Amino acid sequence: MRVALMVTCVNDAMFPGTGQAVVRLLRRLGVEVDFPAAQTCCGQPMVNTGYLDEAVPAVRSFVRAFEGYDAVVTPSGSCAGSARHQHRLVAQRSGDTGLVAAVAATSPRTYELSEFLIDVLGVSDVGAYFPHSVTYHPTCHSLRMLGVGDRPRRLLEQVRGLRLLDLPKAEECCGFGGTFALKNSDTSVAMGSDKARHVRETGAEVLVAGDNSCLMHIGGVLGRGRSGVRVLHLAEILASTEEQPA
Amino acid sequence: MSARTGAQTSARAEILGRIRTALLDVDRDAESATAPIVAPPGARPPGADHPDGLVAHFAERVADYRATVVRCPPDGLTAAIAAALPAGARVVVPPGLPDDHLAGIPTPVPDSGLAASELDALDAVVTRCRLGIAETGTIVLDHTPDQGRRAIALVPDHHVCIVHADQIVPDVPDAIARLDPHRPLTWISGPSATSDIELDRVEGVHGPRRLHVIVVDPDPA
């Protein structure tokens, strides 16, 4: 099986550790993963702000980078959702039938990390060790756009040493919302503050989620409040071992 | 009925024209556009195969709305109606209320087209109904002579409604199938209520503040 990593533009530029964790984790599970250098961005920032024409080059880059792979794995529910649910719209708008066909071939083979581990590899115990208390925030797009359900929790429950604490109102949006965080920054921060309060109520050391963009927002609120809670991507906890802790 | 004015003729034509233009992309002949939609079946309450299970479920659901529900055998109906009414209550009755119902009402006031203000001076009303819905705890009136005009079941503050066990259907689709849309219908689920203050449900605004449902059950459990 030829597997490609779609690292996402946010992780590439801001959170390279998450991409490195995915590579380590998949290697440990016996999956050799490629990083097609032609990849850029899934196009979601443009699509979700209404700039559909501007998303076309990103979607072209996406299909150019990932065509021919059996599976595209990404540590982002949001970007997987974009590939699976928005690329068709962008391709249709471009009027390029070749792009429409290429999207139809690649988008169904795009998996969010927990989907890939559970559904494609069939593992829930990935041999991780992380001796900390953790609370999990299910991000909206992984939950409602992709329907990853309890897959991330099933993975976390198998991590040795990890104590999983329930997050109150877990399924409520954190308020990130892409450009919403800037265009409606007041409302975004109001939502983020409530999410941060719920995180602190759990007493967990670490907040984990499957999207670094949401974590950047919640972590930004937690950090400004000097809360002492660390935010980590799911991939980094799953990659963590005694020898190489996250 | 007045003849349609010029403005009305053109408004009608223009709106219908706009709709046709708006729907140019739609395949009007597709089956999804022409065949009525069949909804999934309604709930089958526990024990619904047995009439008694249905009655029990209905009674429980009506009571959930903080309405009073009593069950009585046919020969106990007169007494049950009498017990539902406060002493000295002036009670409006529909023209077709059966005699055994009337026997339980000390001072019945037959509705002869009473004005709203006259109804407002009365204390209670006793009616029958067309059917009851078990899953939702609803009674439906279709305002035939044993139930009377819509106003009489509305203005007095206390509504006593008699439903027979064999009138109870399991869920909404069963009710819709039995009801005649050309009759005026009043679906009643508990006493008048509102959630308008802090979304906290409280009983009692404009409709009857007390709803008393008597289920006549030939075979009470």
Added chain:
Amino acid sequence: MSATFVGMPAFPSAARTALGNTQLRHNLAHATGVIRAKRAAVVGEVENWEELRLAGAAVKERALRSLDAHLVQLEESLTARGAVVHWARDAAEANRIVVDLARAREIDEVVKVKSMVTQEIGLNEALEASGIAAWETDLAELIVQLGGDLPSHILVPAIHRNRAEIREIFTRRMGEVGRPAPDDLTDEPAVLAGAAREHLREKFLRARMAVSGANFAVADSGTLVVVESEGNGRMCLTLPEVLVSIVGIEKVVPTWAELDPLLRLLPRSSTGERMNPYTSTWTGVVPDDGPQEVHVVLLDNGRTRALGDPTGRQALRCIRCSACLNVCPVYERTGGHAYGSVYPGPIGAILNPLLRGTGDPQTDSLPYASTLCGACFEACPVRIDIPEVLVHLRAEVVDAHRADRLPKPEALAFRGAAWAFGHAQRLDRTEWLSSLAGRLLRRRGRTSLGRLPGPGAAWTDARDLPAPPTETFRAWWRRTDGGERP
């Protein structure tokens, strides 16, 4: 006492004001919390809820796909049963029809059933301008009307008010327009409801004309349906001589049998009840029972505009349950006024632009008043994919500015992003700059950025931002051959 939304600022600014209102925040958090739990409980009882949603959506979709034919049939059915059918292209035409009906009968006051559509067209203001008093009879509408306030929720227009505020409004205002509130009025909800009962009863008993909307209009039978809780609807639909119902053309349901899934979906989604206290249906004039003169006004007012948008037309399936408002994390914090319309919340964010068209700053801000979290779609009983329509409308807003001579900074930024994302080499070069910044910052021990000037302030005013890493993933992969080399 009328109030309108005219001149409201765009959403971000109106939201900022609302977020600062602590009483509002508290009232909303409490009320939406209560209704979410109630809805979840009664929806959870229905085994085939998802199938029921599909059926509800399909019924409304079928109605819309042949809307012209169903409306003609509705008109025939109504006329055959003694009702008079009017058609109104817009708000002004609908208001004129109602005013003319009242004037011709020398009627100077009407009682009103709670109706979204009459708020949409500003009927109360139009009646007042013609010297006709319009009395709102729904408890929440009464609170809004007496308070000289604006509605902030579809189902519970006074959701932004708590019991103490309501008591104050009743005490201050009831006496000016009719029976005063009792001297010993408390803030118990049951006591407040009792005061509304006493205040409105005299108006119900004397009113000669009522105005309602309708939740559904059944084409094959000519039946109108009003779903309510308090009995004020029954009063209005039963006691006056003349009943005028203003019905948006999207309210049509093809057949009586197809009402079934909608009546199962609506109360559970709306008030979180198995069934609402009262549902009234009537078909034209019923001899010797209720109003002997029945009028139905079929209203367009932008609905055909929405219908002409293949992606947006699903919004016309809306049955005004307000489940999307109750589950929306944005609405929960800003309340309804920030949306500047009688249709607030997620459905308002799509319905207003669809009905009115985009192009003014307030309307154009609405599709952006969402994080696209999808909670609304999940709760919608007729499966309106609100996030999909939001994105579609955002594109409409952006496209309308493509020919601007002076593009907005945002447009320039996205053009730049499109260029960079078009080829990985370009992105690589752009990222080199951020890595350089990361190296400089981290050399000084900075792992996060403080307050930034300019557009960055929108993020950093209240949130930390991590300093960029010293090396991108892409550069790491290249340098280490995917981690194979140290």
